[in-house]
Amino acid sequence: MANDPAPPPAERTDSSPWNWLLLVPIVIPLLTFLFDEREPRLAGFPRFYWLQLAYVALGVVCTAIVYRMTRRRR
Amino acid sequence: MTEINWTELVVLTVLFVIVAGLGFVAANWRRPTTMQHLDEWGLGGRSFGGWVTWFLIGGDLYTAYTFVAVPALLFAVGGYGFFAMPYTVITYPIVFLALIRLWSVSHRHGFVTPADFVRARFGSPTLALVVAITGILATMPYIALQLIGIESVLKVIGLTGDSFVAKHLPLIVAFGILAAYTYQSGLRAPALIAFVKDTLIYVVILVAVLYIPHELGGWGAVFDAADHKFTAAKRGSLLIAPGSELQYVTLALGSALALFLYPHSITGVLASKNRDIIKRNMAALPAYSVLLGLIALLGYMAIAAADRGVAPLVTDGKADPNTIVPMLFHRLFPSWFAGIAFAAIGIGALVPAAIMSIAAANLFTRNIFVEFIARDANHAVQARVSKIVSLLVKFGALLVILLIDPQFSIDLQLIGGVMILQTLPAVALGLFTRWFHRVGLIAGWCAGMVAGLWMLYTIPNPATNHLHFGGSAFKLATLGLSTQLSIYVGFLALAVNLIVGIAGTLIARAVDSPEGVDATKRADYFADEGDPKVQ
Numbered sequence: 127m128a129n130d131p132a133p134p135p136a137e138r139t140d141s142s143p144w145n146w147l148l149l150v151p152i153v154i155p156l157l158t159f160l161f162d163e164r165e166p167r168l169a170g171f172p173r174f175y176w177l178q179l180a181y182v183a184l185g186v187v188c189t190a191i192v193y194r195m196t197r198r199r200r
Numbered sequence: 201m202t203e204i205n206w207t208e209l210v211v212l213t214v215l216f217v218i219v220a221g222l223g224f225v226a227a228n229w230r231r232p233t234t235m236q237h238l239d240e241w242g243l244g245g246r247s248f249g250g251w252v253t254w255f256l257i258g259g260d261l262y263t264a265y266t267f268v269a270v271p272a273l274l275f276a277v278g279g280y281g282f283f284a285m286p287y288t289v290i291t292y293p294i295v296f297l298a299l300i301r302l303w304s305v306s307h308r309h310g311f312v313t314p315a316d317f318v319r320a321r322f323g324s325p326t327l328a329l330v331v332a333i334t335g336i337l338a339t340m341p342y343i344a345l346q347l348i349g350i351e352s353v354l355k356v357i358g359l360t361g362d363s364f365v366a367k368h369l370p371l372i373v374a375f376g377i378l379a380a381y382t383y384q385s386g387l388r389a390p391a392l393i394a395f396v397k398d399t400l401i402y403v404v405i406l407v408a409v410l411y412i413p414h415e416l417g418g419w420g421a422v423f424d425a426a427d428h429k430f431t432a433a434k435r436g437s438l439l440i441a442p443g444s445e446l447q448y449v450t451l452a453l454g455s456a457l458a459l460f461l462y463p464h465s466i467t468g469v470l471a472s473k474n475r476d477i478i479k480r481n482m483a484a485l486p487a488y489s490v491l492l493g494l495i496a497l498l499g500y501m502a503i504a505a506a507d508r509g510v511a512p513l514v515t516d517g518k519a520d521p522n523t524i525v526p527m528l529f530h531r532l533f534p535s536w537f538a539g540i541a542f543a544a545i546g547i548g549a550l551v552p553a554a555i556m557s558i559a560a561a562n563l564f565t566r567n568i569f570v571e572f573i574a575r576d577a578n579h580a581v582q583a584r585v586s587k588i589v590s591l592l593v594k595f596g597a598l599l600v601i602l603l604i605d606p607q608f609s610i611d612l613q614l615i616g617g618v619m620i621l622q623t624l625p626a627v628a629l630g631l632f633t634r635w636f637h638r639v640g641l642i643a644g645w646c647a648g649m650v651a652g653l654w655m656l657y658t659i660p661n662p663a664t665n666h667l668h669f670g671g672s673a674f675k676l677a678t679l680g681l682s683t684q685l686s687i688y689v690g691f692l693a694l695a696v697n698l699i700v701g702i703a704g705t706l707i708a709r710a711v712d713s714p715e716g717v718d719a720t721k722r723a724d725y726f727a728d729e730g731d732p733k734v735q
Binding site: 138139140145148149150151152155156158162163164167169170171172174175178179181182184185186188189190192193196197198 | 279282285286289290292293294296297300301413418419420421422423438439440445448449452453475476479480482483484486487489490493497723725726728
């Protein structure tokens with residue numbers, strides 16, 4: 127590590143209030159009482175299955191929002 | 201089933217040959233000035249954009265074994281197997297902030313492996329060695345499992361001979377070709393092949409989930425058939441079995457934490473071009489989770505299709521549950537389409553197997569060979585060592601599958617998941633804080649490993665006649681707690697690891713044990729494409 131060029135500006139940071147949104151798709155899919163049931167069924171799928179599949183959309187939406195709000199300005 | 205289905209075999213072979221050709225051509229894709237550098241061979245030039253990264257990481261994480269084993273689990277026990285859903289949903293938001301830091305610090309310092317980072321962060325080659333060995337041990341059985349994915353397909357096609365050679369020749373040939381193009385093209389090969397693999401998988405699964413339930417009387421009928429089977433057999437349940445809720449949640453959480461600690465996942469992340477591509481992929485990769493969820497339900501379709509002759513294939517008197525998905529395709533699809541589906545599974549095994557062998561080889565080269573054997577090895581030598589080790593790794597995995605009971609690999613992979621989780625304090629927490637002392641981290645790792653292995657040892661599995669290493673659900677009653685609940689072993693082992701790690705750090709500080717130099721600076725964790733690198 128002999129040659130150490132100027133590091134990136136020190137004031138850069140990843141912190142943003144939007145990051146808290148990431149907690150939503152981490153916590154909700156782990157709450158078994160929300161989905162560990164048969165009824166109501168949706169298109170033949172018991173709740174256990176359709177709701178856990180729907181959590182993918184929750185994850186995508188929350189993560190995409192955080193990405194859009196925190197990406198590098200061009 | 202001694203008859204070979206020639207249509208299936210021909211379609212599979214043709215697609216396999218096309219993919220093998222792609223693998224060799226990949227060396228010239230985004231042609232590097234030199235392949236004699238780990239950044240090129242092992243990380244594809246660190247230059248992959250959004251789409252390539254999406255296909256590469258998707259093809260890397262959602263492996264062929266996952267595609268046969270998860271439905272097999274639902275087929276056998278029901279809703280419990282669906283933990284793969286929350287697991288692959290929560291993992292991306294969990295690692296979102298960690299991965300961009302890892303990418304930045306690796307970009308600035310030229311790290312190739314997670315152990316490279318640990319070495320620089322904590323100034324400890326020993327801790328790096330521990331992380332590297334854990335990574336290699338956890339990855340090896342994973343590679344072997346990909347072979348089980350291929351074998352399940354070959355069995356259903358009817359490619360099973362009586363002699364040892366006839367039985368295993370197709371697998372040996374397939375793996376030989378894989379080894380050859382990985383040797384030549386490095387990470388570019390699986391990156392290019394992933395396009396084909398994932399397109400095939402998406403097509404096959406979309407057709408399967410539209411066509412098969414329609415044939416079987418609708419989704420409602422599929423779930424009812426599964427429900428009926430579990431109730432009648434008094435084994436398994438459409439939901440989570442009572443007492444298993446904590447296990448379900450901790451298994452999903454523990455697996456989610458472990459996923460991006462695997463060296464092959466990190467290889468895919470470090471190969472991307474900048475931070476935004478990683479962030480974007482954290483939002484886009486769950487598309488594969490939908491796919492996985494639908495694939496999981498193939499297990500129930502197999503139950504509903506029992507009257508069409510769908511059942512696990514029996515060889516040598518043992519039913520092989522991993523053949524259930526290939527059997528479903530074999531019985532319900534026309535042969536030509538079943539051939540395409542089999543190719544999707546077979547090729548699906550090649551992509552992760554290639555990336556895993558590259559990741560394991562890089563760990564050996566950087567954190568064992570250069571660190572302890574040849575300090576002055578230049579880039580060309582490092583690339584050559586990695587290429588050779590990638591061959592050895594694959595050869596070893598092949599031998600394990602051919603010579604030892606495949607169940608051994610499944611057990612090892614279970615242990616591997618618990619082991620890789622023990623690198624979390626050094627690798628993941630290390631990205632955010634330098635509070636831990638290297639001595640504390642090593643002590644925590646030892647404690648976590650011992651606790652994890654002991655717990656796994658105590659778990660029997662009556663279904664496979666195992667007294668030990670029969671699963672990952674540890675009954676809390678074993679510890680004298682008066683409860684029916686069980687918990688994921690890795691989760692409890694990680695807790696032990698953290699407690700010992702914290703205590704060890706406090707003690708090491710109290711006795712003034714040398715800290716080790718942190719070669720990274722705060723700003724390194726936010727560097728992006730275009731920022732200067734430390735030479």
